Amino acid sequence: MLYFNKYIKRKLFVLSGIIFISFGLVVFKFSFNPNSGVIKNVQAAVNGTIIKDSQHPNRMTYSGLSINGHPKPVLLCGPGDPEDFFYNNTSGNLDFLTTQRDAKTTYITAYLKDRCSGTCTPGTGSTLDQTLATWQGYLDELEDAGVTTVFFFYDDGVGLPSDWQTSVPKIVNKLKVRANGTQRKLLIWSVAEEYSEGLTQTQVANVAALIRQNDSEHIIGVHQLPGNQFDFNSNNNLSMFLMQINYDDINAMNTQVNAAWDNVNGNKILNMSENIDHALDDRTLVRQRNWAAVMGGASIVQVHQMGRASDPSVWNDPAKYSDCNNLTSFMEATRVNFMEPNNGLKSGTTEWVLAEAGYSYILYTRNGGNPGVTNMTAGNYDLTWLDAISGNKIMEVKSVGSGTQSFVKPVSFGNELVLYLVKTEGPTTTPVLKQGDANGDGLVNGIDFIIWLTHFAQTTTRKNLDGDFDGNGRVEVNDYSIWLNNY
Secondary structure, eight states: OOOOOHHHHHHHHOOOOOOOOOOOOOOOEEEEOSTTTHHHHHHHTOOSOEEEOSSOTTSEEEEEEEETTEEEEEOEEEEOOOTTTTTSSHHHHHHIIIIISOOSEEEEEEEOOTTOSSOOSOOSHHHHHHHHHHHHHHHHHHHHTTOEEEEEEEOTTOOOOTTHHHHHHHHHHHHTBOTTSSBOOSEEEEEESSGGGTOOHHHHHHHHHHHHHHOSSSEEEEEOSSOSOOTTTTOTTOOEEEEEOOOOSHHHHHHHHHHHHHHHTTSSEEEEEEOTTGGGSOHHHHHHHHHHHHHTTOSEEEETTOSOTTSOGGGGOHHHHHHHHHHHHHHTTTTGGGOEEOGGGEEETOOEEEEETTTEEEEEESSOSOEEEEEEOOEEEEEEEEETTTOOEEEEEEEEOSEEEEOOOOTTOOSOEEEEEEESSOOOOOOOOOTTOSSSSSOOSHHHHHHHHHTTTOBOSSGGGGTOTTOSSBOOHHHHHHHHHHO
């Protein structure tokens, strides 16, 4: 993780660069204030493991949990520190994250280089065993408080230790479960931070394969240097692209994350895990940058320099945590996993759009007024308004016409707001193909293998129909692996 001031960050990384129709059918309308401890209770009560959404591999769900008839989505916003959790002021940071700030994420590293005084590794042999037993207890406390641990094996610039083939399985098998032997639920693995500073792509792939051999459930990702192009789109073990997007400008953040969404082509989860010195900005910029990333397609936003008890209090303003928690609770009550960024649908004062075209939408604006969306399908819609600053919500049901529609914001709301619209009638279901199913018969069998073999080494735009199961436009060995894993 890089540490330098905002001026240098800008010099290095920042490039310069409608009619309202209503039939008066308001079935219900009410509002509430979130600052009552409800968010913490709801989050802490989550009892499903964070897993990749089987129908939408660029999103996550809580296993076994549903909301409004569909799997409950995972969409998190919270601290992107302290990466030195295990080595500096551990008890203070643990209390800070779990009781003082109601954090929802943390970002911690096993083999640490930055902020390390002396040797910052978990050790080897029996020392490693003892260290992992202690770490297991820390992760249990974090999970009990509803904090998701994003666990990095190697810091930037750290090479593979000589015992990696034994230490990685030990770490995984110890920490994937709680001290009582039950499965850990709020955990995501990351092979490395800024991996190319210490590891080759082959080494990353080897570590990811070893993690997967020892843990079939939890999501695995890797963090890269700044950019929106993922280096591991063809690697089935690496499901999460942990991005570093170093843009201060809000619209540039949305554009960059949206570009990453396009790059992974619906196959990888996006974690906007680092925007250098993110927490150093004022509350408004931090909040708006978080929303920019989420509306661009990110499933996690981790705020760099937030989460360390010893840092200046303004970096850890409780209001910044509250803004994150409002974002999480709002988005996890939507159909966000069915949506994709589609700013081309915006109308009125809307700035950014997530859309499940013809059925559900999320609109964001900082401009107040009447946010709108184009190409709507007529029908009755449930509307949920969120005041992004106060966290207040208002819900109503309206009958909406087709085409371009706009919606009058609640008079009590400020200009920065979010609107979730979903039709009250169920969506037209589209059969979801199993991975490895080329002919769409709902089975993964020898017929699908023959289709893959027939088109092997060819380019195609027909995706699964020609055996291109990862959708990268080529029929290759990786597609065979997808077929084999689902056979």
